[in-house]
Amino acid sequence: MKIMTTSYVLTIAGHDPCSGAGMTADLSTINALGGTGLSVCTALTVQNDLTFEQCYWTDPGIILDQLQLLLNSYPVRVAKIGIIENPDILRQIIRMIHEVSPETDIIWDPVLKSGSGYTFHRNLSVGGLSDIFEMCSLVTPNYDELRAIAENGNIKKAISDISSRCPLLLKGGHRSDAQKGTDILYFKDAISATLLPRNILDVNRHGSGCVLSAGIASYLARGYDLLQSCILAKEYTYRFLLADPAKRKAEHIALQYISTGKSPEEHLQHIQEVCISGGKWIQLRMKDHTEREIFDTAGKARDICTRYGAVLIIDDGVSVARAIGADGVHLGNNDLPPAEARNILGPEAIIGGTANTLEDIDRLQREGVDYIGLGPFRFTTTKKNLAPVLGLDGYSQIMETLQQLKTNIPVIAIGGITLRDIGPILETGISGIAVSGLLTPKQRVTTPGSTKDMIRMIGELIRHAAGPSKQTTEIVKHQ
């Protein structure tokens, strides 16, 4: 008897001991996306994220026995297939799924080569696989894989041959041309949907292809249609790639909320309000509080930020940041030098530094900060002992010089910034803004609207400044 519950997703894939790719990575993805994972192991591999040494294929009899048992016991909604020894075994697996559980959708991720260069298959061709495509609900090759199986290198024909039999998601993650990160989903009848990247991430992370196809399987299992599943899984994979700390740094340099409050409780209330409203980068800045209060509040702020997926950095306090496991610090001229902070906090910590002049930026950059807080833009009561106000002219001059010097360290603006200032400030080439008063309800006297509205509007302004609209899907009919 089949055990009745929903969203069973089966991965039929190899074991990667470092779990970046393969069966265990698939299971993590399936579980993270609300599915229940089942697995059949097709190979034991000796690899990590940098090197691939050996592949020991599982006896096909064991694969088929395990598969039969699982299909007889669970209502498998989607089966995702990764590395398989050869097309004959693939064919036997797919046929068994069709016979025992005809309602199961099959996604085949045709992995021909590992990211580190190990070749699983040569001499596969679209023609020799046509019966396999007929039985799949989706195949997900990347561009190199499609080129390898296209007869006479004719990619257009390969696309048309495969997509006349089953939908084809052509992945652009590993491309080095303008199509990098763009995936195209081809359906029958020459309809395709182009899935544009939300951002080009310069990472070819081990296992990202597995995460994408396991993600599609999981969303399909939850009842989304194929296009929706591809869009959602692409977004999930983007976030998975961002979990690489180096990328996370870049993504968060856009809007920073600097906390303020009369008491530790008020700081935490304001931080929570910003996080609930979609803020993703918080700086805890507590002046005139005891070390103990700052330490306790920082621990609570870290818990709030973790809950909402926000990055937390601490103003001045390197030891507090280290003690509570914050993501980094913002350092002023009287704080620990950035290099010392880096030694204490490690290579992945976000370290920001305060600048008022071009010379400050030059020095801070040499000292290894990740971003610069340049200001003040205008007078503000939030900070005592303000440096000279820069205004729009000051920002324009500094940013122009940085561009001439081809310096591309992220520079964020700070100091008395209102909603209206953001557009003009971003036009100078500034990459983001840090605000306190604008996102603190009691201080936002001149700008009505909720914190959520404010963050949404600031996000729009930042996206607008970053270039063309970020619409991520275009559906077209090819001639």
Ligand SMILES: Cc1ncc(COP(=O)(O)OP(=O)(O)O)c(N)n1
């Ligand atoms: C993003 C950002 N930029 C500048 C500052 C100012 O920092 P600092 O010079 O350390 O002054 P205080 O904030 O400590 O008064 C900042 N905190 N954040």
Ligand SMILES: Cc1ncsc1CCOP(=O)(O)O
């Ligand atoms: C911390 C700091 N450093 C320079 S200006 C400033 C205060 C920013 O707060 P507000 O956005 O309320 O002016």
Ligand SMILES: [Mg+2]
């Ligand atoms: Mg400081």
